[in-house]
Amino acid sequence: MISYIIKRILGMIPTLIIISIIIFLIVQLPPGDFVTSAQAEIAASGGGMDASAVEAMRVRYGLDQPMLVQYWKWVSGFPRGDFGFSLEWSAPVWDIIAGRLGWTFLLSGLALVFMWIVSIPIGIYSARHKYSLGDNVFSFLGFLGLSIPDFMLSLIWLVFATMVLGISASGLYSPQMFDAPWSLVKFFDLLNHLWPPVVIMGIVGTAELIRIMRGNLLDILNQQYVTTARSKGLEEKVVVKKYAVRMAINPLISVLGMQIPKMISSSIIVGLVLSFPTVGPIFLRALITQDMYLAGAILLLMTVMLLIGNLLADIALAWVDPRIRYE
Amino acid sequence: MIDYQEKSEHIKKLYERQSTFDESIAHQMMSSEKLAFATSQWRMMWRKFIRNRIAVVGGIVILLFYLIALFANFIAPYTLQERMTKYSFLAPQRIHFFNEGKFQPFVYGLKGSRDPVTLMRVYVPDPEKRIPVRFFIRGEPYKLIGLIPASTHLFGVEEGIVSLLGTDGQGRDMFSRIIIGSQLSLTIGLVGVALSLIIGAFLGVSSGYFGGWVDNLIQRMIEIIRSFPPIPLWMALTAALPSHWSPLRVYFAITVILSLIGWTWLARQLRGKVLALREEDFIMAAQLAGASNRWIIFRHLIPATFSHIIVISTLAMPAMILAESALSFLGLGLRPPLTSWGVLLQQAQNIQVLLLYPWLMIPGFFVAISILAFNFLGDGLRDAADPYTV
Numbered sequence: 001m002i003s004y005i006i007k008r009i010l011g012m013i014p015t016l017i018i019i020s021i022i023i024f025l026i027v028q029l030p031p032g033d034f035v036t037s038a039q040a041e042i043a044a045s046g047g048g049m050d051a052s053a054v055e056a057m058r059v060r061y062g063l064d065q066p067m068l069v070q071y072w073k074w075v076s077g078f079p080r081g082d083f084g085f086s087l088e089w090s091a092p093v094w095d096i097i098a099g100r101l102g103w104t105f106l107l108s109g110l111a112l113v114f115m116w117i118v119s120i121p122i123g124i125y126s127a128r129h130k131y132s133l134g135d136n137v138f139s140f141l142g143f144l145g146l147s148i149p150d151f152m153l154s155l156i157w158l159v160f161a162t163m164v165l166g167i168s169a170s171g172l173y174s175p176q177m178f179d180a181p182w183s184l185v186k187f188f189d190l191l192n193h194l195w196p197p198v199v200i201m202g203i204v205g206t207a208e209l210i211r212i213m214r215g216n217l218l219d220i221l222n223q224q225y226v227t228t229a230r231s232k233g234l235e236e237k238v239v240v241k242k243y244a245v246r247m248a249i250n251p252l253i254s255v256l257g258m259q260i261p262k263m264i265s266s267s268i269i270v271g272l273v274l275s276f277p278t279v280g281p282i283f284l285r286a287l288i289t290q291d292m293y294l295a296g297a298i299l300l301l302m303t304v305m306l307l308i309g310n311l312l313a314d315i316a317l318a319w320v321d322p323r324i325r326y327e
Numbered sequence: 328m329i330d331y332q333e334k335s336e337h338i339k340k341l342y343e344r345q346s347t348f349d350e351s352i353a354h355q356m357m358s359s360e361k362l363a364f365a366t367s368q369w370r371m372m373w374r375k376f377i378r379n380r381i382a383v384v385g386g387i388v389i390l391l392f393y394l395i396a397l398f399a400n401f402i403a404p405y406t407l408q409e410r411m412t413k414y415s416f417l418a419p420q421r422i423h424f425f426n427e428g429k430f431q432p433f434v435y436g437l438k439g440s441r442d443p444v445t446l447m448r449v450y451v452p453d454p455e456k457r458i459p460v461r462f463f464i465r466g467e468p469y470k471l472i473g474l475i476p477a478s479t480h481l482f483g484v485e486e487g488i489v490s491l492l493g494t495d496g497q498g499r500d501m502f503s504r505i506i507i508g509s510q511l512s513l514t515i516g517l518v519g520v521a522l523s524l525i526i527g528a529f530l531g532v533s534s535g536y537f538g539g540w541v542d543n544l545i546q547r548m549i550e551i552i553r554s555f556p557p558i559p560l561w562m563a564l565t566a567a568l569p570s571h572w573s574p575l576r577v578y579f580a581i582t583v584i585l586s587l588i589g590w591t592w593l594a595r596q597l598r599g600k601v602l603a604l605r606e607e608d609f610i611m612a613a614q615l616a617g618a619s620n621r622w623i624i625f626r627h628l629i630p631a632t633f634s635h636i637i638v639i640s641t642l643a644m645p646a647m648i649l650a651e652s653a654l655s656f657l658g659l660g661l662r663p664p665l666t667s668w669g670v671l672l673q674q675a676q677n678i679q680v681l682l683l684y685p686w687l688m689i690p691g692f693f694v695a696i697s698i699l700a701f702n703f704l705g706d707g708l709r710d711a712a713d714p715y716t717v
Contacts, residue, residue: 018551026560029567143706147699149649151656152691155675159685162678170678265558269653273676283559284657287566299563302556310554 005315012307019303020078024071027296074296083301084293088286093297097279101301104271104278108263110194111201112256119206120252123213124245127221135214142207150266153200154273161196169196170275197274201266205259212255216248250321257313264302338616372634375711382707388700396509400469403503404483407666409467411488411498413439416684417450419493419501422460432460436487447683458487493686495674504666505690511667513697515582516647520640522586527593528636532628534594535601536620542598549591557588561650565659574665581660585650589643596639600632634712642705645698652694668694 074084083093126135148156161169168174173189220226221244229239271278279298286295377383395402405411414437424432436456442449464483471477483489492501534545564584568577604610613623629636654660655669656676663670671690675681681688 015551015554019554022551022555023563026563026567029564143699143702147645147702148695149653149691149698151653151672152688152695155681155688155691158678159681159688162682163685261553261556264556268558268562269657272657284562284659287562287659295563295566299555299559302559303554306556307554 001318004318008311008314012311015307016304020075020300021071023296023299023303024074026299027292028067028070074293078300083297086286086291086294088289088291088294093294096282096294097298097301100277100279100282101305103276104264104267104280104302105305107194107197107201107267107271107276107278108260110198111205111263111266112259114198114202115205115209115259116252116256118202119209120213120245120249123210123248124217124240126210126214127217127248128240130218138210139214142210145203145207148203150200150204151269151273153203154197154270157196157200158274167192169193170273172277193276197267197270197276200270201263204266205262208259209252209255213248213252216251217244220244220247250317253313253317253320256316257310260306260309260313264306335617335622368634372711376707379707379710381703382710385700385703385707388696389704392509392513392697392700395506396513397472399507399510401471401477401479402481403500403506404464404466404480404489405500405503406467406469407499407504407507408664409499409503411494411500413498414450414488414490414494415496415498416448417488417490417494417498418684419686420488420490421452422489422491423457426457426459433457434460434484434487434489456487458484458489460484460489492689493684495687496680501671501686501689504671505668505693508666508668508671508690509693509697511578511661511665512648512651512669512694515578515585515651515661515667516644518579518582519585519589519647519651520643522582523589523593523643524636524640526586527590528597528629528632530590531594531597532601532624532632535598536605536624536628545594546598549594552588552591555588557650558653560588561585561654562657562659565654574662577662578665581651581654585647589647593636593639593643596635597632600635601628604628604631638705638708638712641701641708644701644705648694648698648701652691 077083081094083097085091086093086096089096122138126138129135158169161167170193172193173186174193221240226239226243229243230236234243267278268280268283270276271280272284275281279302283295283298285291286298400406417437420434422432422434424430426433434457435452435454436458437450438453439448439450441447460482461484462482463479464485465478466480466483468476468478488494488500490500490502492505494500495504530545534542561584564587565581568580572580610623610627613627618626651660651667652669652672655667656672658673658676661667661670668690672688672694675687675691
């Protein structure tokens with residue numbers, strides 16, 4: 001098992017190198033370099049930078065050197081935790097995104113937990129009551145959840161919360177709580193702002209997981225070992241819980257790994273609409289202002305997050321399902 | 328080499344003669360009941376599909392959407408850029424169908440005034456003034472299907488305004504803009520899927536058929552692409568599009584960017600299918616008959632996976648429509664004057680505006696309905712593609 005994990009981690013290294021090259025190329029795509037565009041922006045707002053300052057920045061970031069050197073300057077900082085310097089914010093990239101990465105991570109994680117808690121019981125119910133009214137209702141709701149874009153759900157929630165419920169729905173806290181010291185009330189206020197994005201992010205995945213769980217369980221309930229268990233006189237509850245569900249859950253773990261990219265994508269969009277401090281709003285801004293180090297670092301860190309998530313899902317699957325071979 | 332080709336030509340002719348012969352014999356020998364067993368695979372799929380009500384409904388909705396998109400300029404009472412500045416942020420109007428017991432649709436005229444407290448512009452319907460909604464009315468000129476110059480609109484009014492879904496801040500009719508915007512929203516998916524299909528079918532089938540290093544290379548490539556979270560990658564790529572590009576160029580660039588990730592999914596699915604088919608006897612037979620790899624891929628493998636290709640591309644449509652509207656919503660996708668549902672939704676980004684004028688959110692429902700319909704259709708097609716299981 002341990003050698004399997006080490007092998008998987010080592011296998012990630014070439015992938016990471018190729019990914020960092022691709023990301024570097026993507027952030028280099030826009031015409032001109034970011035010093036030029038920053039200069040244009042400063043000039044547009046009245047001020048100006050003298051030529052020597054611009055030149056100094058070029059040298060500092062190696063912009064006058066070949067691509068390969070620029071890439072190396074960029075990428076060699078990562079192991080030391082140096083993700084570059086954001087021109088827009090005049091701060092190291094890591095300081096800007098560290099807290100936001102935390103929120104992104106928290107939201108994605110909670111959404112994954114939400115998906116599991118909701119979809120497994122519903123999947124079991126739907127499989128055991130195939131084509132019943134409940135099954136049909138759930139599968140229709142699932143389709144609906146699959147079809148409404150996450151930004152749309154966020155907008156609907158915003159309008160509904162403000163117009164019908166009369167509560168604030170965007171940001172981390174209600175306006176009157178911004179400067180309040182930490183208290184139980186403020187904590188509940190935070191929770192009240194936390195669950196809608198989690199649910200919105202989780203809905204699409206939930207719909208998918210219900211379908212997969214239902215399908216798996218239906219397949220397994222038709223297998224001979226389940227019939228054997230029944231004919232031994234086991235209670236139906238035990239047959240389903242201990243024999244069928246235990247088996248049907250395994251594929252869900254690999255599906256979990258496949259949900260992670262969607263969670264990351266979704267956290268960006270939901271964060272933007274509900275003005276939640278995920279990396280989303282900053283990422284969009286960085287892309288528009290061509291804040292290259294910031295945008296590149298966010299894209300890279302999100303990809304790393306995804307790779308680690310997939311690794312964890314694979315390890316979990318290998319751990320839960322002893323039939324998986326480690327070679 | 329020439330010898331081989333001649334031989335395979337010959338075998339092909341033989342095969343064709345044989346198959347027509349078989350069919351005629353089958354028809355002579357079988358009674359009409361037994362003929363049911365000889366129905367083609369496509370026919371069986373169709374029968375299975377048609378039994379799935381909800382999938383058929385999905386299909387009809389999609390057909391309708393595309394028909395509307397095709398004749399959008401005719402159906403919309405106004406053109407894309409027509410501004411009725413007198414009526415900015417007008418709420419959706421109610422259409423009354425019966426005028427004194429007779430079928431004569433009309434809308435009330437509007438009196439504009441200002442709210443005494445908020446100083447917001449409000450419009451009050453004036454029950455005294457009934458403006459009839461006329462059909463096949465002359466309006467702004469447009470080009471039907473982008474070719475034929477015309478100026479007849481399906482419906483419209485001679486004075487005042489008819490606005491089924493309200494207007495935006497510049498007094499542009501949302502209904503017209505949504506209908507015309509569907510042209511881009513719905514075709515970007517089609518073009519994107521077509522592009523993904525071309526790349527995905529070719530690489531996926533080759534990957535499965537050749538195996539070895541070709542398979543390895545293609546699979547590693549797919550793995551790398553798939554290790555990016557899709558929306559952030561799309562955002563980064565579309566943000567890199569030069570701002571001086573013409574709208575049309577941006578449109579095609581976006582379809583290319585969308586299919587850059589889209590093809591991987593398709594290729595994976597097809598590879599699995601081909602891996603199974605490769606071991607089948609008919610491929611071996613073709614190989615023994617001297618058919619080239621290209622012949623086998625294009626004449627045997629791709630046609631054999633055709634039903635799956637249809638299913639996969641239907642199921643890929645929602646993701647494309649979703650991606651386009653999400654990107655345009657964020658301001659990174661299509662740009663005005665191009666109008667798609669996502670572009671229309673940009674106005675809904677400002678929460679204060681949205682709360683005052685919630686009908687600006689309506690384009691999003693069109694996105695949802697089209698995705699729902701594609702999901703239903705794709706699901707039904709998936710079941711039908713395997714007609715031998717009940």
